Amino acid sequence: MTGAKRKKKSVLWSKMHSPHCEDIKQWCRRRLPILEWAPHYNLKENLLPDTVSGIMLAVQQVTQGLAFAILSSVHPVFGLYGSLFPAVIYAIFGMGRHVATGTFALTSLISANAVERLVPQSSQNLTTQNNSSLLGLSDFEVQRIGVAAAVSFLGGVIQVAMFVLQLGSATFLLTEPVISAMTTGAATHVVTSQVKYLLGIKIPYISGPLGFFYIYAYVFENIKSVQLEALLLSLLSIVVLVLVKELNEQFKRKIKVVLPVDLVLIVAASFACYCTNMENTYGLEVVGHIPKGIPPPRVPPMNILSAVVTEAFGVALVGYVASLALAQGSAKKFKYAVDDNQEFLAHGLSNVIPSFFFCIPSAAAMGRTAGLYSTGAKTQCVLASIIVVGLKGMLIQFRDLKKYWNVDKIDWGIWVSTYIFTICFAANVGLLFGVVCTIAILIGRFPRAKTLSIKNMKDMEFKVKTETDDETMHQVKIFSINNPLVFLNVKKFHTDLKNIIQRENTTNHPLDDISKCEQNTLLNSHSNGSYNEDASQHCLTEKRSLILDCSGLTFFDYSGVSMLVEVYLDCKDMNMDVSLANCTDSLIKAMKYYGNLDSERPIFFESVSAAISNIYSNKSLNKLSDHSEV
Numbered sequence: 001m002t003g004a005k006r007k008k009k010s011v012l013w014s015k016m017h018s019p020h021c022e023d024i025k026q027w028c029r030r031r032l033p034i035l036e037w038a039p040h041y042n043l044k045e046n047l048l049p050d051t052v053s054g055i056m057l058a059v060q061q062v063t064q065g066l067a068f069a070i071l072s073s074v075h076p077v078f079g080l081y082g083s084l085f086p087a088v089i090y091a092i093f094g095m096g097r098h099v100a101t102g103t104f105a106l107t108s109l110i111s112a113n114a115v116e117r118l119v120p121q122s123s124q125n126l127t128t129q130n131n132s133s134l135l136g137l138s139d140f141e142v143q144r145i146g147v148a149a150a151v152s153f154l155g156g157v158i159q160v161a162m163f164v165l166q167l168g169s170a171t172f173l174l175t176e177p178v179i180s181a182m183t184t185g186a187a188t189h190v191v192t193s194q195v196k197y198l199l200g201i202k203i204p205y206i207s208g209p210l211g212f213f214y215i216y217a218y219v220f221e222n223i224k225s226v227q228l229e230a231l232l233l234s235l236l237s238i239v240v241l242v243l244v245k246e247l248n249e250q251f252k253r254k255i256k257v258v259l260p261v262d263l264v265l266i267v268a269a270s271f272a273c274y275c276t277n278m279e280n281t282y283g284l285e286v287v288g289h290i291p292k293g294i295p296p297p298r299v300p301p302m303n304i305l306s307a308v309v310t311e312a313f314g315v316a317l318v319g320y321v322a323s324l325a326l327a328q329g330s331a332k333k334f335k336y337a338v339d340d341n342q343e344f345l346a347h348g349l350s351n352v353i354p355s356f357f358f359c360i361p362s363a364a365a366m367g368r369t370a371g372l373y374s375t376g377a378k379t380q381c382v383l384a385s386i387i388v389v390g391l392k393g394m395l396i397q398f399r400d401l402k403k404y405w406n407v408d409k410i411d412w413g414i415w416v417s418t419y420i421f422t423i424c425f426a427a428n429v430g431l432l433f434g435v436v437c438t439i440a441i442l443i444g445r446f447p448r449a450k451t452l453s454i455k456n457m458k459d460m461e462f463k464v465k466t467e468t469d470d471e472t473m474h475q476v477k478i479f480s481i482n483n484p485l486v487f488l489n490v491k492k493f494h495t496d497l498k499n500i501i502q503r504e505n506t507t508n509h510p511l512d513d514i515s516k517c518e519q520n521t522l523l524n525s526h527s528n529g530s531y532n533e534d535a536s537q538h539c540l541t542e543k544r545s546l547i548l549d550c551s552g553l554t555f556f557d558y559s560g561v562s563m564l565v566e567v568y569l570d571c572k573d574m575n576m577d578v579s580l581a582n583c584t585d586s587l588i589k590a591m592k593y594y595g596n597l598d599s600e601r602p603i604f605f606e607s608v609s610a611a612i613s614n615i616y617s618n619k620s621l622n623k624l625s626d627h628s629e630v
Helices: 002-031 034-040 043-071 077-093 105-118 121-126 139-164 167-173 176-193 195-199 211-221 228-250 261-276 302-334 340-352 380-390 392-407 409-424 427-448 490-507 511-517 558-573 585-594 608-617 619-629
Strands: 100-103 362-365 463-466 472-481 523-525 543-549 576-581
Touching: 002 034, 002 340, 034 077, 043 077, 043 100, 043 105, 043 261, 077 100, 077 340, 077 362, 100 340, 105 139, 105 176, 105 302, 105 362, 105 427, 139 167, 139 302, 139 340, 167 340, 167 427, 176 195, 176 211, 176 302, 176 392, 176 409, 176 427, 176 558, 195 211, 195 228, 211 409, 228 261, 228 380, 302 340, 302 362, 302 427, 340 362, 392 409, 392 558, 392 585, 409 427, 472 608, 490 558, 543 558, 543 608, 558 576, 558 585, 576 608
Parallel strands: 472 543, 543 576
Antiparallel strands: 100 362, 463 472, 472 523
16 A cells, blocks of 8 residues: 555656656756757768868967957957857857857957056056066056956846846847947947057047047047058058958858968068067067966956946947847858847856956957967057958948938938947947937837728638649738838747748638737738748648738838848748739839849739739649649
8 A cells, every 4th residue: 555655656746847857958958058959969060160160260269369359458368368268158058050259349349448447558657567476467467357357247247137137039129220330330449449550650548429530630630650661561461361351252162271361460470570670670569478378267356347337238238239140140041040038148158257267358250269379479550450351341331321221211311320329429329329219210100000901801812723743722822911010020020920820730720710819910811821931841732822912011121121021032942922912112112122032923013913813824824834844
């Protein structure tokens, strides 16, 4: 009797705790993405190419780590530490499979504001004679990295707090024009900060509102102080970097190993510096010796956290926004999902934990894999050139202005105004302005939006049988967009489209019943049919068409046009024809300008009935095409 009771208790215990254990496992996989992809990693296929790519990126990061440390106003060796530790942390917690984390120009520039304010260059004379136990560096350098580490620590804490508050769900407010304008403006600030090295002019540290203009005013006032040697070396370095990088990009499919021009240029400049004694002969500033080894961890100075709150918020917001844009871009390209809120946790920990190892603030950027490197003297104008050329991708975003002007002039205005605010004040101020401006414009436009009543679905049903080897059904799905399509609801549009059809496929119920439950959603179905990405293979035997009734789409922005084109391309990949009915002239113009649309068949129709008639008229042509293929 006792044994039976024990057995019964054991069964009850397992039933009570098995779901709980499964929930814990799911939570761990969700919060530690490495547990999701690492067990499925194909060593045979991926190890060799990943190793070669990692080595090349590590070589590139050595030079950028040195450059971004100087940009952050700390000793260059700390840029190498900032290239190693954040990359490891993000690999464990991050979801961007093609994005690594490390030193980043925008966060380095923000960190430099706190460093120069709390440990100004004028205080160096008081501390240079005393060397600390940290890698033999002076107390002045140790104090400076302490400030940068404090910014990194507090910025990471803010990002983790945003993760706890689930603020990742609010990232839809960060539209593409706002992010593009902010990063372009911040890149302009970074280039401006390197002018003193490019021209060989000693410029006092200038920051604050309109500091961008004060710097160039100072340069023009002291134009006679430009060192010709520094200018020529900077121009030569920029030309070589741009030329070789363009050649690498042009012939990347033909050559297996890309030339690490950054490292080659650093080695060449170091050799020239050593042979010609540039520091004494020409008066050029050099970096100096890079110490070896990794110092033991140390807690960032907590007593200055209150003094770096502004910079910490800038690092948290600007770093996250720039990183999320890269992660979402790679996820969209390689067809996987990124959790916006999880990225807050990943980047927060990538700032908090490395701050104990004397790391400057980090964020995601291309080629962020790192290692330590010990070398001799290097000219700072060459490192400045590497920074400027490295920002080319951000600076050429000026080309987006034409795109925004042709798609939505309001987005164009938001881009320009956000950029102006960024260069006049700071990146975080420009970002905040862009978000507020976007919300204000949206509030002003939404009240004018029209809503559509649900049409009689039976009148809209349309099915024809096509005579092929095995009889298949030519199905036409008709959906009506009942609201404006803007950045606020493009994700819901895509989600509603998938959910309605997936539910219909699962239950095999007509969409008439489903649409009754979806009357308050963005998207309503008006016909039978199935559009299911997950079931695309099952649907390969069906010839299908999708009609989007855009009569309720009273206005749109760039994100809305982008989503419509994305839906069109996804359907095209699944052998589904897409037609758009009742489109405004501005929508047709915007979608055609966006590109990638099929020019061989009509896409836009003045009414749903016209689109259906076109499908019916092409039935015989499709049948002949199918027979010819057989």
